[in-house]
Amino acid sequence: MRFSFDKAACQNIRRALRKEWLLTNGLGDYASSSILCCNTRKYHGLLTVNTPLGRHVLLSALEESVRGGGKEFFLSTRQHPNVLYPDGHEYLESFRLDQWPEFTYRVGDVHLRREIFLQRGKSRLVLRYSLKGRSELPPLCLRLKPLLAYRHFHALTRANPQVQTNVETVPQGFRIEPYAGLPPLFFQVHGAFTFTASPDWFHNVEYFQEQERGFPAEEDLFQPGILDIPLPPLPEGGSVYLAVGVEPVEQDLEELWEAESRARISAHKAGGGLIGNLAQMGRQFCIETPSRTPAVLAGYHWFDAWGRDTLIALPGLAFYGGRSEFGLRVLAQVAKSLKNGLVPNFFAEDGRHAYNSADASLWYAWSVQCYLKENPDGLAWVREHAWPALKAIVKGYRSGPGLGIFVDEKGLLHAGDEKTQLTWMDAQADGRPVTPRHGCPVELNALWYNTLAFVDFLAAKFHEPTWDETQALRDLRVSFFEHFWVARGGGYLGDVWRDGFLDQSVRPNQIFAVSLPYPVLEESYQASVVECVRNKLLTPFGLRTLAPDDPGYKGRYEGGPAARDAAYHQGTVWPWLLGHYGDALLRAAWDVDGAAQGLLDTLTPLYCDHLTDAGLASISEIFDASPPYRPNGTIAQAWSVAECLRLLILLKRAAPPVYAAWEERIAYRLAHPVSGDTAGVCRVTMTIGNNTENTTAGTR
Known part of the structure; x- marks a missing residue:
């Protein structure tokens, strides 16, 4: 999929700053920022490297400008207290994300395009700047001021005398090692350049998304010097290249760019x-x-x-x-x-x-x-x-591995105590579990049954009769139903059995008793669980973690760390649960096509609108529990992407015609936005099979 934001979308600053791009290289390194290339998080940066000491933001940003005819026009921008400075975002004509992000700026009759990628398997950022314009314009020069953070990605930095300002000349560039124990950075240019050592600090750079999350949000960035790179003469124009990495590049940068771009395009096809x-x-x-x-x-x-x-x-x-x-x-x-x-x-x-x-x-x-x-x-x-x-x-x-984990006399798996959080609902506030789940959690026992049944299956395959689990499985099934089944409201499964009492909260954890390959719940009760989850927990973006009619329900995930932790599993929507909801739905459905159709229709906003929001082309960690289901948490979550992908594959296999028609409707929906928003558009190109659909969606 290719995402292109026009000028109006880019100039809608409030929304543009919340749309984020991400590049990775297979090493745990990343580059990321907003579509304005203005960092809004302390985690943003052009080169964050996964070192043995953890991930560190080395190169936070570049202050970029074009100089010529006695004038200087800035292309970059940062947030300082009460202001965006410089004003480079005002010249941004478009943003495009395909295999890498591409920013096009216009200053008068000059168009400058910046493209960025991380080299696969190398801790190296490569940028290409391309120029177009009229022949009568004066010679132009690209001025770059590297802004270094050099700190752990959870931390912030302040101006300090410990920074080493010495710069060493290397072929086609320079090397700097600001702090011992962290890797050096090599800046290398393809073609002519001038570097002027000019150590300085840029003070009070702010990240508003950290402010919203209740964390410190201001730091100082170190500038080692200034790079001046002559731009190709007009009207032909051309490109210049910059590499920034923890080791010098030996290859010609233009050749490196072409080789990497071919590999990306080939993989995309x-x-x-x-x-x-x-x-x-x-x-x-x-x-x-x-x-x-x-x-x-x-x-x-x-x-x-x-x-x-x-x-x-x-x-x-x-x-x-x-x-x-x-x-x-x-x-x-x-x-x-x-x-x-x-x-x-x-x-x-x-x-x-x-x-x-x-x-x-x-x-x-x-x-x-x-x-x-x-x-x-x-x-x-x-x-x-x-x-x-x-x-x-x-x-x-x-045998009991500790942590309060043991199989009790009724065959149920017990875990934890009142001070521990050992399941996936693991948030704590003030050192105490927000969602206490010690005892016998429903999904833990569903997983335990599935594991025992799988071991039993493999033991038969591998001729190990000593692992016969037949009686244990029977006993666990009976005990599970006796302890977790709630007959009211059509029937569903409670959440935790503890000290003789069942927590009867309606939570999504019950779905695993139906979804796993060996379901612990008898077939005749499975449809009731799916119905309960669908009616009370299913949203267009995932499953709620608590039913809205529960007194503990939190409809918004917002505020400082304590407030957010209090809502993390108290209603907040999680997309990763959709994979198992799909497994359970297809197992219990009598009309598979109808069930697939209904679920795909419900989830259209997740697979359509959300991909142009938050982390572009990816799926966020969580969403608010109440409409309009604002995305939150990380902008790209592994189990969100993985389980939403697995769900689509399951539905495509179960109901191929239904899935094919739905995917075509996704393209139609993108082409006909329902929001009526005219503040810019995101043009999406989506390949369906061998066909390419060009569609346009209103920005949200």
């Missing part, structure tokens, strides 16, 4: 439509860490590699997304990290992982199941690499 777009977006989360181990980043900008997120996202990113080899490497790596049957909740680069999740190990079983579903000939790999881990998980849980 490999898949079309919404499924192809989401599969391509999924690549952003699949990385090699500094120690060269495969990992899944949970979300951009601020999440790291998490066990639970990895195993929920991996099927969509890898086995449904065309990266099975990467997925198998991750599964093998996760198996090596097991401790007493537990998969880490957090993977640390130094190997000191955090083991504080009760469900991550059980998601490992589901991820292996998805691999086998998509690769039926993969049993040999499973036997060699996953089977020992699966047995260790079952043994570990039965």
